[in-house]
Amino acid sequence: MRRLPPLAAVRVFEAAARHENFTAAAAELGMTQAAVSYQVKLLEDRVGVALFRREKRRVVLTEAGRRAAAPVSRAFDAIDGAFAELRAEDEGMLTISTSQTFANTWLAWKIGGFQMNHPEMAVRLLVSDTLVDFATDEVDVAIRAGRGQWEGLTADLLLDIEFTPMCSPSFLARHGGTIAAADMPNLTMISPQDPWWPWWLREAGVNAPEGRLRSGVRMDSQANEGAAAMAGQGVAMLTPFFWRNDIVEGRLVRLSDQVSTRGYAYWLVTPEHRRMTPKIKRFREWLLEEVGRELREGGKP
Template identity: 70%
Template sequence: MRRIPPLAAVRVFEAAARHENFTAASVELGMTQAAVSYQIKLLEERLGVPLFRRDKKRVLLTDAGRRISPQVVRAFEALDSAFGSIRAEDEALLTISTSNTFANTWFAWRLGGFQMAHPAMAVRLLTSDALADFVSDDVDLAVRAGQGGWPGLVEELLLPIDFTPMCSPAFLARHGGMIAPEHMMSLPLVSPHDRWWSVWLSEAGIDVPQGPLRPGVRLDSQAHEGNAAIAGQGIAMLTPFFWRNDIAEGRLVRLFDQVSTRGFGYWLVYPEHRRNTPKIRRFRDWLVSEIARDRELDALPSKG
């Protein structure tokens, strides 16, 4: 069994011995000078020998202190090197968790821009609609859909989740080039079981019956629903932010100006204790800037 004195006191001794100055050690360690003196006294009492000699306003290492100081300094250098290799490995890989919808409709298209700006850092994207566990899943940060309220995490709202019906131009043409809200329940709908349909139709003034609107294709993410709509399989309830390129390039048509929301949004989340981790700060700044820029573009008037 190792008989090592309290490591907090040893750490203070190492800094004080290097500087041979309690004030300089206190500044380095972020402690008061009184706390440094207390830890040194604690260590001296534990060892039974003085390590410093107080000489007026100076402190000097005693013979015992000078004898052990180089070994203690080397030990801390070895510890710093050991943990430094882990820090370097951690800084070299950024692991992000997000939902299938966010990954496939927006994130994966832009993540290469962050990688190119930080070529020394590898980026790993994990896609799942289950909430990531920041401990067991070894995840640095996540983009989650929800209403917030995840204990122990920093939460930053990236964008609200709103929705409106969309279909392909070919589907619209097959149905006369115009579809009224009251006619949609008789047309093929993508994922008609989704609560979004009832919310949007009710806000459009349509009397919506209780229960599912009608049988239909059920898909497990908006990414799949949007692609089904592009393929002409029906009308899908989609978030305009994610599909604006498909709208601009003529693959999708927004049927109405009205958008609805259930109060959900996409949030950037990460552990509170990692708020100041350099790679997390860099990615957070990039992501917030990218989304803000795209939202500003959406707000510009379209050229007719």
């Protein structure tokens, strides 16, 4: 069993011994000179020997203090080295949790740019629609869909979730080159159980019933719904921001200028106490700039 003196007092002693100056030690440790003097006296009382000799306007290590100073300083160097290795290991890997839609339609296409700017850092992308638990999962940041209120987490708004119906040019051509909102419930709808469908239809002036509109293929993510739409399998309700390149390049067609929203958005979230961790701060700044730039350039073709 170790019989250690108070470690706070030992830390103060190490700084004071290195400087042989209580004022300089206080400045290094962010303490008052009186607090340094108190901790040194506490340690001297504990070990039963004087560690400093108080002289006019200065302190000098006693022989006992000098014998103790060197091994104590080496011990603190060893402790610092052990935690520095852990800090370096932590800084060397950024783990991001995000949904299938956000990863497959946007982030996976962009994350290489972040890593090229930070070649010293490895990036691990965990793709799942299950919400991460920061208390138990080894994750640094997450990108979540919601309203931005999660206890114990800070949330930065990335983009509002908007939606509008889209299909492939071939599907549109098979239906006469134009599809009105009132015609959509009678067509093949991708994920017709999605509550976005009746919401958008009602805002478009179509008397859509509550709940499922009709039977159809059910997809587990918007990423898969968009792929099915591009394959000509039907009309999908999609977020324009994620599919802007496919629209510009002619793989998808928007069927209406109307865009709806239900008040949800994508957010970057991280535990409050880790917000200013350097690697998280770098990723946050990069992500906000990238999303913001695309929105400024026209995230709604």
